Structures are given as structure tokens and as C-alpha cells.
Amino acid sequence: MIQAKYSFNSLPLYVLFFATLFFVSCTEDPEVDPENASADDTTENTLGSFSSGIFVINEGNFLSDDGSISFIDSEGVVQNDIFSENNALLPLGDVVQSMYLWDTTAFILVNNSNKIEVVDGDEMKLLHTISDVSLPRYMVSEGDYGYISEWVSFIDRGRISILDLNTYEILDTINVGFGAEALVIRDNKLYVSNNFEKTLSIMDLTTREIIQTITVGTSPAAMIIDQNRDLWILCSGGYNADFTLANNGSLVRLDSNDEVIQEIALGMNVTGKMAANVDLSTLYFYNGTTVYSYGIGDESCDTFIENTSAIAFYGIGVAPDGDVYIGDSKGFQSLGSVYVYDQMGGAKEEFQVGRGPNGFVFIPD
Amino acid sequence: MCPFFLKAQSDTVLMRPIEIMGFGLVPYATGDVVRVIHTVDPLKTLDAALFSQAGIYMKNYGHQQLSTISFRGTSAVHTNVLWHGIPVNAPTLGSTDFSQWHAWLIDDVAIQPGNQGALYGSGSIGGTVFIDHFNKIRTNTAAIGLGLGSFGYNFQGGSAEYKKDQLQGTTHIYREAINNDFTYPLKGTDLIQTQQNAAALSYGFRQELQHFWNNQRLSVDLLLFYQHRESQPVISQNYAQDFIKTHNIKSVLEHFIDVNKGSISTTLGWINDQMIYNQNPAIRSQQITLTQRYEYDIGHHFHLNSGFLISLLAAKGSNLENINPQKQLDFFMIATYRINDRWSSTLGLRESFMIDAGSKLLPSLGAERKWIFPKGSLVSHAKIAKGFRYPTLNDRFWLPGGNPSLKPEQSASTEIGFKVRYRKLNTQVNVYQTWAQDWILWLPQSGNIWRPENIQKVAISGIEYVLGYQYSLNQTELESQVVLNFQRSINKSAYPSQAAYGNQLPYVPYFTAIWSNKWPIKKLSIALDQSYTSRRYTTLDQLDTYAVDPYFLLDVAADYPLILSKVTTQISLKANNIFNSYYENIQNRAMPGINFQLQIIIKL
Numbered sequence A: 001m002i003q004a005k006y007s008f009n010s011l012p013l014y015v016l017f018f019a020t021l022f023f024v025s026c027t028e029d030p031e032v033d034p035e036n037a038s039a040d041d042t043t044e045n046t047l048g049s050f051s052s053g054i055f056v057i058n059e060g061n062f063l064s065d066d067g068s069i070s071f072i073d074s075e076g077v078v079q080n081d082i083f084s085e086n087n088a089l090l091p092l093g094d095v096v097q098s099m100y101l102w103d104t105t106a107f108i109l110v111n112n113s114n115k116i117e118v119v120d121g122d123e124m125k126l127l128h129t130i131s132d133v134s135l136p137r138y139m140v141s142e143g144d145y146g147y148i149s150e151w152v153s154f155i156d157r158g159r160i161s162i163l164d165l166n167t168y169e170i171l172d173t174i175n176v177g178f179g180a181e182a183l184v185i186r187d188n189k190l191y192v193s194n195n196f197e198k199t200l201s202i203m204d205l206t207t208r209e210i211i212q213t214i215t216v217g218t219s220p221a222a223m224i225i226d227q228n229r230d231l232w233i234l235c236s237g238g239y240n241a242d243f244t245l246a247n248n249g250s251l252v253r254l255d256s257n258d259e260v261i262q263e264i265a266l267g268m269n270v271t272g273k274m275a276a277n278v279d280l281s282t283l284y285f286y287n288g289t290t291v292y293s294y295g296i297g298d299e300s301c302d303t304f305i306e307n308t309s310a311i312a313f314y315g316i317g318v319a320p321d322g323d324v325y326i327g328d329s330k331g332f333q334s335l336g337s338v339y340v341y342d343q344m345g346g347a348k349e350e351f352q353v354g355r356g357p358n359g360f361v362f363i364p365d
Numbered sequence B: 001m002c003p004f005f006l007k008a009q010s011d012t013v014l015m016r017p018i019e020i021m022g023f024g025l026v027p028y029a030t031g032d033v034v035r036v037i038h039t040v041d042p043l044k045t046l047d048a049a050l051f052s053q054a055g056i057y058m059k060n061y062g063h064q065q066l067s068t069i070s071f072r073g074t075s076a077v078h079t080n081v082l083w084h085g086i087p088v089n090a091p092t093l094g095s096t097d098f099s100q101w102h103a104w105l106i107d108d109v110a111i112q113p114g115n116q117g118a119l120y121g122s123g124s125i126g127g128t129v130f131i132d133h134f135n136k137i138r139t140n141t142a143a144i145g146l147g148l149g150s151f152g153y154n155f156q157g158g159s160a161e162y163k164k165d166q167l168q169g170t171t172h173i174y175r176e177a178i179n180n181d182f183t184y185p186l187k188g189t190d191l192i193q194t195q196q197n198a199a200a201l202s203y204g205f206r207q208e209l210q211h212f213w214n215n216q217r218l219s220v221d222l223l224l225f226y227q228h229r230e231s232q233p234v235i236s237q238n239y240a241q242d243f244i245k246t247h248n249i250k251s252v253l254e255h256f257i258d259v260n261k262g263s264i265s266t267t268l269g270w271i272n273d274q275m276i277y278n279q280n281p282a283i284r285s286q287q288i289t290l291t292q293r294y295e296y297d298i299g300h301h302f303h304l305n306s307g308f309l310i311s312l313l314a315a316k317g318s319n320l321e322n323i324n325p326q327k328q329l330d331f332f333m334i335a336t337y338r339i340n341d342r343w344s345s346t347l348g349l350r351e352s353f354m355i356d357a358g359s360k361l362l363p364s365l366g367a368e369r370k371w372i373f374p375k376g377s378l379v380s381h382a383k384i385a386k387g388f389r390y391p392t393l394n395d396r397f398w399l400p401g402g403n404p405s406l407k408p409e410q411s412a413s414t415e416i417g418f419k420v421r422y423r424k425l426n427t428q429v430n431v432y433q434t435w436a437q438d439w440i441l442w443l444p445q446s447g448n449i450w451r452p453e454n455i456q457k458v459a460i461s462g463i464e465y466v467l468g469y470q471y472s473l474n475q476t477e478l479e480s481q482v483v484l485n486f487q488r489s490i491n492k493s494a495y496p497s498q499a500a501y502g503n504q505l506p507y508v509p510y511f512t513a514i515w516s517n518k519w520p521i522k523k524l525s526i527a528l529d530q531s532y533t534s535r536r537y538t539t540l541d542q543l544d545t546y547a548v549d550p551y552f553l554l555d556v557a558a559d560y561p562l563i564l565s566k567v568t569t570q571i572s573l574k575a576n577n578i579f580n581s582y583y584e585n586i587q588n589r590a591m592p593g594i595n596f597q598l599q600i601i602i603k604l
Helices: A002-009 A011-026 A034-044 B046-054 B393-397
Strands: A053-058 A068-073 A096-102 A105-110 A115-120 A126-130 A136-142 A145-150 A159-164 A170-175 A180-186 A189-194 A199-204 A209-215 A220-225 A231-235 A250-254 A260-265 A282-287 A290-295 A302-306 A313-318 A324-328 A337-341 A347-352 A357-363 B035-037 B057-060 B067-070 B079-083 B109-113 B127-131 B141-149 B153-164 B167-178 B183-185 B192-194 B200-213 B216-230 B243-259 B262-277 B283-298 B302-316 B326-338 B343-354 B358-373 B376-389 B409-422 B425-444 B450-473 B476-491 B511-521 B524-533 B551-564 B567-576 B595-603
Touching: A053 A096, A068 A096, A096 A136, A096 A357, A105 A136, A115 A136, A136 A180, A145 A180, A159 A180, A170 A209, A180 A220, A189 A220, A231 A282, A282 A313, A302 A324, A324 A357, B035 B046, B046 B057, B046 B067, B046 B109, B046 B476, B046 B511, B046 B524, B141 B167, B302 B393
Parallel strands: A313 A357, B079 B127
Antiparallel strands: A053 A068, A053 A357, A096 A105, A105 A115, A115 A126, A136 A145, A145 A159, A159 A170, A180 A189, A189 A199, A199 A209, A220 A231, A231 A250, A250 A260, A282 A290, A290 A302, A313 A324, A324 A337, A337 A347, B035 B109, B057 B067, B109 B127, B141 B153, B141 B595, B153 B167, B167 B200, B183 B192, B200 B216, B216 B243, B243 B262, B262 B283, B283 B302, B302 B326, B326 B343, B343 B358, B358 B376, B376 B409, B409 B425, B425 B450, B450 B476, B476 B511, B511 B524, B524 B551, B551 B567, B567 B595
């Protein structure tokens, strides 16, 4: 009798127990089994080689850890998130700032994750992680050495870290101005735009010392060496005391003697990204959803394209065939788009890529 | 005391079926549901209580980190939070960090889901959270709380209630710290990573005093919070050094008087918040609010609740310079008509003005019908209401980019619900729909500036289901409660692209479920809490590749009281996430696996 009563009254406990199992079975187990993940990844990795095409650097949303790399092959097929897909779903990081290709090795600079992921550029397999960098921005190389610009912080001076490209060791760091940004090498000298200032630092690559600091425009950013070997610095412009736009963006030209020989006031603030056409005679930069072109030697710039259906341009590059690639961040509300224009500004294609496309690396056939 | 000031019992036990009742300053309005949140675990913060008892999705930016609410498919700025009836969402951000509200300092919490613009003003779109009121009767008691747990968790708290003659009050103080150095498997690797830079330290103090005389009451409550939290980084960045320090002072003074057939309460609140992120200059905000509420019975059928609210909002920081204090003035009236014991209806009306930010007229209409049966009852209710939200100070004045010409966000809602009681079973179901427009999004502009605009339209629909039941088992009672929330929060604007139209908003789960159980075995009490949170997309693309995986959690707790003379010592042992699941509440921010906590509460 007692037995029967107990059994009947235990019913709710059984219901509870089985319902617990039901809840569990309905849950997709998010726990990672690295071995299985790697095995699955190997079998499913049909992405093939990335030896010819276009890498798109997708910055990701700030603090969301969803930066990524996309790849557009020569057939126009887009493969998104190729870093994670080829590394067992390892997230690439927070604010993927840029990627630098040295032979077949790619260095992916992840700004807010304070790291550089070194990958095999053909297969995107992770080779090494460089973690002793602080807010890295861009990278260039000369010989066996890489040069990395780092913001360090918003209150400390920026710096250049010198990387041994074979061992991935940071050999030395040299302080420059605040907000060390873009890098260009010319005549055994490294040029560093100090984005939080109005200056450019010049470092001798032999002595690894800062040999000169030049005042340019407000918030210097991207730099390009044109067909005359002159260096062009795009200065974004600043803000007035009341935080309204100063509309004082400019293009500054530095000759081979490092003298400022031309300054073109743009009459607006611009984003600090710039690209040049194949023969380095025309510069492209943008503001909002309008791209401007500047022919070397001209007095002013022209409107190259205006895309009223875009949300916000966020990156620009020119392919070896001369097509202009522009990334649209879509306000980081959704995945980004890449618009392709021919050299006359005619729209050609659009691709959906990762979140916040901010730059391109082109791999010619 | 006015009959509409029914209050929640302070000694409510765990798993008591959710009740619909008036709560402190919550005016009873037909067509609405009010749920009391039992802060049964005095060593938890409010975000944990809201999730574990109501299934409300809380966005936790890591373990014991910033925690904001997503109520009925809305974002954090669409839930109004009232402390003693004073709105306490930060004037700068427009939202509340619920992890700052520690249960040790709180007496009572209730929620009122849905659009309550006419009743509570700006921000009551997804729902309203009520924290504390002055309608509690104090006793002469004291308590000491101690906690120890995984990842260096430790808690020390003390509290005392006192009452003598025409005076009563309560004092609470606590310190809580955690190293948060838990380990987790790093996705894509075979590494077990130890969480860095996630330690948190908080102190809190509360002092409430009340004086009664004749038919009047004068009350004051003061809350002081201090938090120093390292900012838990994403999993790919395990060596950050960011931190956030917050100081909060909240104070309120209230005068209450019973008058013939009614009451008048006058409340003055002063709130001062300060936040420091890393070495950056502090962002400070201040709010002064005066509100008066007049409640009056007209005959046996009419009840009138009317009043006004005046708020001054100010903020100062390196990006918030030279802002004139923002002035807000609201008038409101809520009229309840009880046709008979079964039928009642409520008409609400609020006119709200904000200098330079427009004005809104907000009506609401609710109705309720009761059926009483020998062993139970059925109540059905329905409501239609408009809601709104003023832009925040950051939205309007942040330099650069703030947009002073923003309009208030607008919404309209309707809902219908049923509540059934039958013996020891208590169930509710609510179905709702909200249409919202002019929601504010920050958009990139030319010159690297982001600027907020009234651009987004959203359609929200959902079902809430609550079931509470009790089983008798070997002379004990198994108590159980199920809460299910289904919600669709759909983007109805073509921003940022046509493809985003019709997709679920980021970080709104389609489904959350809670199943809580309590089983007393003699003096021992075993609690089993399960929860499920479905997939959440992180962008408007509604792609599984940009989503946070669903997760299931099972927590177990055992409570045992030791009674020695007049001293009761409650010993609790808790095991959380006992399946040791790796899960994320926000994308790529690790949450801890299995963890344990020992609590000792000594009541004198």
C-alpha cells in the first residue's frame, strides 16, 4: 500500500526528470571539442587555395570580436570568414585593422585584440600569434624585417615595432608620435603618419632612429608614393572646439627630399583611407558615400562616384586591373558590402562580405 | 491606507506562484499584469533575479559585468526603471545596469510587462521595473550575510530593521568581490584559457528612515553604490587592462498623507551618477525629479489617480559640455471604473513635455473581467496603449554627432491575457503586439562622425506563458513554476538595406524558458532551476554564422535552517551550471562553467 502510494506520488519527479532530459536534448551543445572541430574542419575544408583573388579585411563591430577575412576569387565567388573556417572556428578577434602579405605569409593585425595572427596565406592556417603588440594598425616590410605601427593607447605615444619575419619575434620598438598609423617605405626610410597629431615621423631603417618629424595637415592617415616617387599624405581634418567639423582635410605632397611641396585643401573632412590607380597617377579617397579622385598635378579633386544607396564607405582599394573596390560598413548593423567600379566610375558588381569591410589585399593571377 | 497600496509580503517564500497584485507605487490599472519578483537570493544582483523568475533576457557582457535588459523584444532603453516611483535610467545612456542593483539592498521588486507610457511616461515600452516602495512595515530584526564561492567570490553584508513608536527604518551595507578567473575551452583550439581582467569589486549602502504621525508619513531613502570592475574582454583578447569605475548616489524624500477617501504622495528624488572608463575623464549625470500623485475614490465605482512629474536632467563630461539642464514636465490621470465585482476598466492619459524635444499625448485603455468558481477563478484582460521615449542626453548632445533635433520614439501596443487559478494551479497567458517607429539608431556620417537619427521601425509580437503549481508529496509540497516567452522583434525599415527588412533584431532571442522547482524535505529545501535561451543574432542579417548559440543551464541549491533560540542561520549551498556547459550571453564573451557558492545568512 505504501509502495503504491509512493509510486503514484513520484510521478511529478519522473516528469521533472524526463523534462530535464528533454530540455538538454533540445539544446545545441555549444561546448567546443577542439579535436572534433579540427577533424570536421579538415574534411569540410573545400575552400582551397587563396593564391589568386582578393582578400577583404572585415573590421567587425567594436567589442564584438567578430572581425573576419573574406575572399573573392577570380570567378567572383565570395568565401566569408575564411580565417575561422580554416582554424576550427577560432574567432579572429576584435577590430581587424589590416592584413599584410609577405610572400605567402599573411599577417593579420587585430587592433583591439592586441595581436597579430600569422597565417599561411594560401590556406589561412594559423602559424603563430604575436601578442606583444598594443593596438596594432598597419605593417610593411623591407628585407627580413617587418615594421608595425601601434597606437599603444590614447594617452601614450605610438610606436613602431620591428619584427623578425622568420622567427616572429619583436626585436625592437621605437617611439614615434601619438596615434602611429599608416606606413610607407621610401629610400630606406620608414614614414609614419601620426594620426592624433599633425606630424609625420621619418625613421632611418639602417640606424632605426627617428631622423625627422615633419608637420603636415590635421590627422594624417593614409600615404601613397606616386609615379614621381613623391609621397602623398591624406589628412582627415579635425574638429573645432565645439566638436563641429573643421572641414580642413588636405592632401600633402612630400618630395624625395622630404620637403612639403604642395598642400591641397579639400574643404571637408575625409576618411583616412586612400588608394591609387595602377600607374599611380590618380588618388582616390572618400567622404560619406562619395569617392573623390585627384589627378597628380591637378589643383583640386573631382567626384569619382556617388552611391546614394550605400550607408557609409569604410575602405577602398584598386585591383591590378584598375577596378576600384569600396567597402560599405552598413553602419555595422548588418554585414558589409563591397562595390566594384571600373576606372570610369561605372558600377560593375556588388559582393556581400563580413562586418565592416575596411580594406583589401589583391593577389594577382 | 488606501486600498490600492496593497503590497507584496516581505517574507514571501521561493516559488510562490506569480501573483497579479498592486505593489507599492504600482497603481492598479485594469488590463495590466504586475508580477512580483522575489529576490529570494539576497546575494544576487537584480539581473539574475529578473532572468531566473521572469525569463527576461538580460545582456550580460561577461560574468558579473554590465547587464542590461531586453524586455518583450525591445532594447535596454525601452524599459523604464522606477525606484520609489522615480525614473532611474541613466540620463546619458537611457538604460540601467541591473548588475549594480544588489538584492542585499532591495526589499521588493516587481515588473509590469508591456507599453505603459500613460502610466509611467518615457521609456515604458517593453515594460517597467519597480524597485522598492515605502509601504513596508519594519520589525526589529538584523541579519548578517556571508558568501564564499568559486573564482574568489566573497560577500559580506549586514542589515538591520528597526521600529519604535512612530519611527522605523532599515540599514543595509555590503561588500562583494570576485576574481572571476574561471577557465573555459577556447573555441577552435585545444586550449583551456583562464579568464583575465574580469575581477569586480562593489560596495553598497542603504539607509531608509520613516516617521509616522496622525495620517501622514515622511520617508527618506538613500542608496550609495561603488563599483570597480575590470572590463571582461572577448575571448580572443585575454589580456586587456580596461576597467570601469562607477559611483552612484540615489536619494528620495517622500511625504504621504491619507485624506478623506484618498491619499496624496509627494516624492522628491535626487540622483547623481559618475562613470570613469580607464583613465578618461569622468562622465557625470544628475537628475532631480519631483512627482506628486493624488489618489481618490469617487463613490464605490470610480478611482482616480492623477498627478504630475517634473524632472531636471543634466550631464557633464569631455564630450558633454555646456548642456543646459533638460526640463521635463508630465501630467497624468488614470481613472478606474468598477462596473461591478466582475467588470472594470481603466482609462489612462498622460501629457508629457520636454523642452526642445517635443511633447506627447499618451492614452491607454484597459478592461478586465473576472469569473469566480468554487475552486478557482478566471480573469481576462485586454489593453491598448501608446508609448514613447525621449532621446537621451547622449543622443542629443554628445560631441561630436549628437542630434538636438531628434524626435521622441513612438509606439502603440495591444495585448490580451488570461489568468486561471484552480486549486494549487495558477497560470497566465498574455499575447501582445507592438508597433514602433522613429527608433533611434546611430548612423555613420561624413567626416568619421556618427549621428543618431529617428530611422527604425519595428514590429514586436509575442506570447508569455506562466504556470505555477504545487504537488503534495509525502507531507511536503513540491512547488514548481514554468515561464515561457516567445517573441518576434522584426525590423520594418529598409535600413541598412532592403535585405534587412523583416529580420529579427540583434540580441532578441525568439524563445526563453524557465523551469524552477523547490522540494522541501523536512527542514532541508532542494531547488532545481533550469533555463533555456535560444539563438540570438548579432546583426540584422539573421544569419546563423552571425549568431550566439542557444544554451541550457541547470542550477541546484540546497537550503537548511539552523534555529537556535531567536537566531536562525540559513545555510545554502549552490551549484550553478552543473553540466559545466560553455556558453555565451554576448558573442565571444565567456561565461563560467560549473561553479559553487556557500551562503550563510544569520537572522537575529
